[in-house]
Amino acid sequence: MAGKFELQGRHGKSRVRVSRVWRRPAAAGGHVIVEWSVAVSVVSDCLPSYTSSDNSAIVATDSIKNTVYVKGKECTEVVSMEEFAVILGRHFTSLYPQVSEATVTIVERPWERVVVDGKPHSHGFKVGVEKHSTEVIVKKSGSLLINSGIQGYSLLKTTQSGFEGFVTDRYRLLPDTRERIVATEVTAWWRYPFEHVSQLPSKPFCFTQRYQDVKKVLSETFFGPPDVGVYSPSVQNTLYLMAKEVLMRFPDISSIQVRMPNLHFLPVNLGSKENPLVKFADDVYLPTDEPHGTIEATLSRPMSKL
Numbered sequence: 001m002a003g004k005f006e007l008q009g010r011h012g013k014s015r016v017r018v019s020r021v022w023r024r025p026a027a028a029g030g031h032v033i034v035e036w037s038v039a040v041s042v043v044s045d046c047l048p049s050y051t052s053s054d055n056s057a058i059v060a061t062d063s064i065k066n067t068v069y070v071k072g073k074e075c076t077e078v079v080s081m082e083e084f085a086v087i088l089g090r091h092f093t094s095l096y097p098q099v100s101e102a103t104v105t106i107v108e109r110p111w112e113r114v115v116v117d118g119k120p121h122s123h124g125f126k127v128g129v130e131k132h133s134t135e136v137i138v139k140k141s142g143s144l145l146i147n148s149g150i151q152g153y154s155l156l157k158t159t160q161s162g163f164e165g166f167v168t169d170r171y172r173l174l175p176d177t178r179e180r181i182v183a184t185e186v187t188a189w190w191r192y193p194f195e196h197v198s199q200l201p202s203k204p205f206c207f208t209q210r211y212q213d214v215k216k217v218l219s220e221t222f223f224g225p226p227d228v229g230v231y232s233p234s235v236q237n238t239l240y241l242m243a244k245e246v247l248m249r250f251p252d253i254s255s256i257q258v259r260m261p262n263l264h265f266l267p268v269n270l271g272s273k274e275n276p277l278v279k280f281a282d283d284v285y286l287p288t289d290e291p292h293g294t295i296e297a298t299l300s301r302p303m304s305k306l
């Protein structure tokens with residue numbers, strides 16, 4: 001309590017950019033580099049700093065920033081960003097009595113190993129597009145929440161998509177179709193089931209590998225087999241099948257939230273009766289992301305009844 005009002009506060013540092021290189025020999029797979037933007041936010045008992053000039057309990061946000069680099073230095077073995085977030089969260093909640101909880105968010109800049117003459121390069125990287133991120137919440141008790149996600153995963157297919165049978169009333173202009181382009185930029189967040197630091201898997205389980213696996217399942221389900229694809233009756237149905245496949249394939253993912261904006265490719269018809277300049281024949285489109293459809297869903301495993 002602070003006077004007659006209830007006060008809650010938290011503080012931390014955002015956009016702490018850190019890059020870590022692990023210099024493995026070429027025979028061991030070559031160098032590894034990560035570039036992360038880290039945000040740390042702690043719940044800390046330092047209310048007097050809000051209500052008076054007493055800063056004695058504040059862990060300075062500058063010190064929080066410095067810690068990110070210290071911990072980066074201390075990671076002599078390759079770590080996933082989920083593991084790194086847990087390391088940071090445990091550090092703040094165990095070192096400082098006044099810190100009861102830490103939230104660590106990391107977004108990765110996706111440096112990917114280049115392939116030269118068909119061979120993975122030992123120390124050359126290019127930046128990819130879609131981004132891996134994580135949010136980890138650690139409490140002093142050791143209780144844990146780990147969410148990971150992907151952003152900016154742009155997918156499109158030129159056929160095997162339609163939309164028909166939806167509400168017909170005076171507002172409807174869109175005809176039924178079984179032939180259209182479907183394009184989206186997938187954002188997905190999924191939760192791991194580890195609820196305490198003691199449940200964390202020791203190596204071979206690798207969060208980074210799981211991210212790659214999820215990405216693969218999402219795209220394979222979206223596209224279907226390379227030669228024939230798979231028909232999508234709606235973004236809703238495709239989104240559901242993508243989420244379901246992730247939960248079916250990975251028992252260590254307990255829920256997944258997927259957002260798939262419908263980025264429309266509008267048929268182009270230009271002209272007049274006298275001058276039919278461009279008549280649409282599933283060939284020329286006007287791509288637009290404004291406005292776009294917004295479609296999202298969360299799929300979870302039913303709570304186990306203990």
Ligand SMILES: O=c1[nH]c(=O)c2[nH]c(=O)[nH]c2[nH]1
Binds near residue numbers: 234235
């Ligand atoms: O897959 C779709 N779902 C919709 O809800 C919708 N609405 C719309 O206009 N086009 C589409 N397409």
